[in-house]
Amino acid sequence: MSTANNQPTALDAVVIGAGFSGLYMLYRLREAGLSVRVYDAADGVGGVWYWNRYPGARCDSESIYYNYTFSEELYKEWTWNSRYPEQPDILRYLNFVADKFDLRPNIQFKTRITSAEFDETASRWQLQTDGGETISAKYFITGVGCISTANIPNFKGLNSFKGKWYHTGHWPHEKVDFSGKRVGIIGTGSSGVQAIPVIAQEAAHLTVFQRTPQYSAPARNRPYTEEEILQAKANFSEMKQQVRASAGGTPVQTGDRSALQDSPEERQRVFEEAWALGGHAILTVYNDLLTDEEANETVSEFIRTKIHEIVQDPETAKKLTPYYLYGTKRAIIDTDYYETFNRSNVSLVDVRC
Structure with a gap:
């Protein structure tokens, strides 16, 4: 003092x-x-x-x-x-x-x-x-960062709402029990995409309110093997150099050719391999997906097709399909996000309509 x-x-x-x-x-x-x-x-x-x-x-x-x-x-x-x-x-x-x-x-x-x-x-x-x-x-x-202040929209009636409401940026320390509850979640950014599949497993019904549909690739999260952990620790110096030399803080290798150089069949194979690998791999398999609109359209259409393959209801799939180019918004990765909309206790509301 x-x-x-x-x-x-x-x-x-x-x-x-x-x-x-x-x-x-x-x-x-x-x-x-x-x-x-x-x-x-x-x-x-x-x-x-x-x-x-x-x-x-x-x-x-x-x-x-x-x-x-x-x-x-x-x-x-x-x-x-x-x-x-x-x-x-x-x-x-x-x-x-x-x-x-x-x-x-x-x-x-x-x-x-x-x-x-x-x-x-x-x-x-x-x-x-x-x-x-x-x-x-x-x-x-x-050192407050860029997401340290929660944005609580001024929704009409929020102050008089008699139910419980929460913000992902200021979540209670104790577990929130959604079992048997009807839940609405507003927003399908990265936080929403992460929370929706988990809440849907517990809630009696979950309604997702979406303004802008999102591209999302599967994270393919999994436990590390003991061998992977030992290798990472043994390669500390090399990893540190790779991270410092990278564009975004992770040593991601970008493909050495344009997406337009490959045939449609070869492009499909490359994208399928990246989709199976998970994470952000699909954004870096070619060197021009973020610099050439025509090249970007190939990966954008690939993910749009995936959405329609995964989501069983055609109308819901249509609402979930982005209309802009992949990577022009934050590239999201998920665990069972699109699959969650196949659940009988989940519904989607497009607030633009």
Whole structure:
């Protein structure tokens, strides 16, 4: 807190957020000998993975790459369970990191920074917290991320709604029991695509309200074998170099030719292999799917056809079929998303109609 004579707490650096970036920034600044404190509104570390606890919440980057790489010792001490890590595992990982490097003494939880002004004369930031603390810092670093604030739409009647409602970005810590309930879910972005199949297994009936249909490829999530885990840890240095040299933080190999160079039959074979492999493989099998509209149409039409093959009701399949090009919105991966619409207790409402 501020000192007794109302002088502000003096720090070299203040960081907002105790997620992936905030914890790493704390580690680096402290290693550099700076006095630093992290502020977070939550009562624990994790950032977005602290708040996003909805059913089916899972990362769409592979576990072996979704790690800190500043410490080989850390990488080899931690073991992921599956190809794509679920929210509880990611939260356990971040707590493990905080404990391993003794980061908690420099984190102040349940606290928000309410104002930040730069004093040009003193060349320092003057900060205020919601608890009345005043802080003076040379460096002010925000690690809040791009999805830290939940968007709660101003739906007419929401305040008078007598049922229970939840937001995926601020999910309760305790399990929400949907058994025997009629549930509506609004939105089919990545969170909706993850939550819909899980909630549908429990709810008496699930109604999905969709504005824009989504392209989604199967994740093909599975447990790692012991051999895969040992190999990943043995190849740490090579993996780190590949990640640093990659375009998106994961060492994905892009095909060496245009989709238009292959015959329709060969293209179909390539796409089928990528679909069976799962994850984001289908977006990278050719080198021009994101740069050539005609090439993109080949993969877009492939996934549209898959939707109609999977979804049994033609009208529902039609509603679920995107009309834009694949990859122009975030490429989603899923577990049984389209298959869920074959369940008798699931219905789809297209809100554009």
